[in-house]
């Protein structure tokens with residue numbers, strides 16, 4: 001088996017925010033007024049071997065963070081499967097950290113979640129604080145941290161929990177350059193140990209530097225997956241064309257793509273509605289049959 005196998009994965013968000021909207025959307029025969037569910041990811045399939053470093057690239061809103069959250073098992077797919085052999089650890093700016101807790105408490109909580117014992121946590125605590133460079137701020141609630149401080153803490157915790165699969169989600173884009181370089185060095189150590197890395201970035205050059213494979217996502221769908229230089233070449237070509245468009249054309253392109261992500265849900269929703277109608281019809285017919293049998297029996 002591959003180290004990570006993502007098969008036909010879709011992640012759908014319900015954009016009806018109020019409970020009332022959600023209930024209406026369930027019973028609705030008319031689709032107007034009710035927002036269609038939204039495919040943040042659709043039918044994503046790929047597999048990653050042990051020791052691969054995979055760059056995930058794509059325009060804003062393409063589903064990169066959604067995919068990394070699924071691989072880190074922070075969220076579950078709506079459809080399809082994500083199989084991981086080993087432990088994963090996600091370093092995203094906000095994922096898995098609790099705002100109300102201090103840096104120290106977050107270290108203890110995340111390490112416990114990754115299966116470290118109290119003793120292992122105590123032994124590693126100072127190394128984590130040193131790597132994060134947070135010093136005395138480690139005793140402050142992290143809601144007072146800047147995004148750079150959070151990502152430093154997230155990265156420091158993740159690399160000290162010995163993950164088999166390391167997922168770095170934009171952590172390097174917020175810190176200062178010295179810290180980014182320190183993280184890159186640590187990621188290279190992981191590569192030397194034959195560990196699997198996912199690296200989410202907007203930067204084609206950073207991905208080329210770090211990865212041997214790349215996955216290009218565009219509005220929830222995989223455009224290309226495979227050898228890093230080849231995928232990045234296609235992506236850079238696409239970006240050149242995209243950037244050559246006027247602001248209005250870019251907005252229109254994004255609007256159309258987002259509409260497409262919702263249209264696909266409408267199709268699914270229609271079939272759900274039909275299923276629901278079928279169930280209601282079945283219950284109704286079943287009820288009528290029972291009642292008429294009882295009447296016949298009484299007669």
Ligand SMILES: Nc1ncnc2c1ncn2[C@@H]1O[C@H](COP(=O)(O)OP(=O)(O)OP(=O)(O)O)[C@@H](O)[C@H]1O
Nearest residue numbers: 013014038040058059060061062063064065066067
């Ligand atoms: N909890 C949520 N509820 C509704 N929609 C969501 C939710 N999380 C993400 N989305 C939507 O899903 C789509 C994919 O988002 P995601 O953050 O995964 O993209 P991304 O490629 O990581 O974007 P960026 O590069 O801007 O970080 C976006 O349109 C986003 O608005």
